[in-house]
Amino acid sequence: MLGIGVVASILGIAAGLLIDWFPVAASEEAKPIDTLWDVLIIASVPVFVGVSVVVLFSVVKFRMRPGEEELDGPPIHGNTKLEVVWTAIPAILLVGLCTYAFIVLTDVEKAQANTMEVRVVGEQFAWTFFYPGEDGKEISATELHLPIDRPVKFTLQAKDVLHDFWIPAFRMKKDAVPGINVTYRVTPNRLGEYPIVCAELCGLGHATMRATAVVQTEADFASWLEEAAKPPAPPAGGGGGDNGKGLFTSNGCGGCHTLADAGTNATVGPNLDEVLAGKDEAFIKTSIEDPSAEIANGYSDTMPKDYGQRLGADGVDALAKYLSEVTKEG
Ligand code: HEC
Ligand SMILES: [Cu+2]
Incomplete structure (x- = not known):
């Protein structure tokens, strides 16, 4: 058993360490976190293998043979030494690993000088990022645009339900919870574009709740921010530009609907290019404010009901106008 256990543990650890589990590492925090992962693999594979080997061995060796149906094993009393050992080993392992994980976490969450603050707002089914101007x-x-090598502190907020702000390349990830501010810090250290995903099931469009993080040089970031500062601030509660397309993409419509002009291709709700051709603004307005009033054929009543309230009358008007214009041609 010991021989099998040792060989299986070595194979398991080798596989665990050789497989490239994670995407490219693009933050300072990634290194200690990946090392923590490796240590956890090394500590947990022998435990898993040890338990499996004993279970399999016992199943084979002590199985019931024909004629033994009525037999019971001998009455056994506790074995104090064995119990002390099997309580002490897991306890030491757990306390050790928890201490290590705690140290890594406090280390990567340390406040740093020159930190940039970004407010991240999640809603069904889109992310919006706010920079102090x-x-x-x-x-x-x-x-999301970030300058390389500058620490960032994200403050996560949610407008409707739980979301989870995750940039796998940065490794860090936390829930955005309605009503409270959740924060975490990272320092991007590699130029490039990295996917942002929502990691908390938040509704039908959850899988489409994606965005991109662009890590760029300080100079590129500065000019991007200057450009981004130009359009007027979004209407309260709307989130997004005051143009129809901005409203469409920043309010998660694209998570459920296909609309060529906005470059979205989701199929949870009707294809707006098709169903809105020839429809007037009033119809579109009603569809947004009161989706249950008339349910499109073959679809269920899953469109959020609070867009009227979230977007405000002006927002709905702008959005309806935009949709009627871009779908005219069909
Ligand atoms: C969770 C998915 C979801 C989201 C997000 C969503 N919709 Fe919908 N939408 C639907 C579904 C499903 C229907 C069909 C059922 C119905 O008519 O209510 C629909 C119907 C519509 C219709 C009516 C189509 C017709 O032929 O009757 C319009 C217009 C529309 N949506 C626009 C929007 C806009 C604009 C947004 C963003 C502000 C949006 N939707 C967000 C799922 C969604
Ligand atoms: Cu989400």
Whole structure:
């Protein structure tokens, strides 16, 4: 048993360490976190293998043979030494690993000088990012841009239900919870574009709740931010530009609907290019404010009901106008 256990553990650990589980590492935090992962693999594979080997061995060796149906094993009393050992080993392992994980976590969450703050707002089914701008006005964007090697502190918020802000390349990940601010820190250290995903099931469009993180040089970031600061601030509660397309993409419509002009191709709700051709603004307005009033054929009543409230009358008007214009041709 010991021989099998040792060989299986070595194979398991080798496989665990050789397989490239994670995407490319693009933050300072990734290194200690990946090392933590490797240590956990090394510690847990022998435990798993040890338990499996004993179970399999016992199943084979002590199985019931024909004629033994009525037999019972001998009455056994506790074995104090054995019990002390099997309580002490897991306890030491757990306390050790928890201490190590705690140290890594406090280390990567340490506050650092020159930290940039970004407010991240999740809603069904889109992310919006807010940067502090001049005179207290925030600059909003639907793509996350970050300067390389500068620490960032994200403040996560949710407008409707639980979401989870995750950039796998940075390794860190936390839930965005309605009503409270959740924060975490990372320092991006590799140029490039990395996917952002929602990692908390948040509704039908969950899988489409994606965005991109762009890590760029300090200079590129500065000019991007200057550009992003230009359009007027979004209407309260709307999130997004005051143009129809901005409203469409920043309110998660694209998570459920196909609309060529906005470059979305989801199929949870009707294809708007098709169903809105020839429909007037009033119809579209009603469809947004009161989706249950008339349910499109073959679809269920799953469109969120609070867009009227979230977007405000002006927002709905702008969105309806935009949709009627871009779907005219069919
Ligand atoms: C969770 C998925 C989901 C989201 C998000 C969503 N919709 Fe819908 N939408 C649907 C479904 C499903 C229907 C069909 C059922 C119905 O008519 O209510 C629909 C219907 C519609 C219709 C009516 C189509 C017709 O032929 O009657 C319009 C217009 C529309 N949506 C626009 C929007 C806009 C604009 C947004 C963003 C502000 C949006 N939707 C967000 C799922 C969604
Ligand atoms: Cu989500």
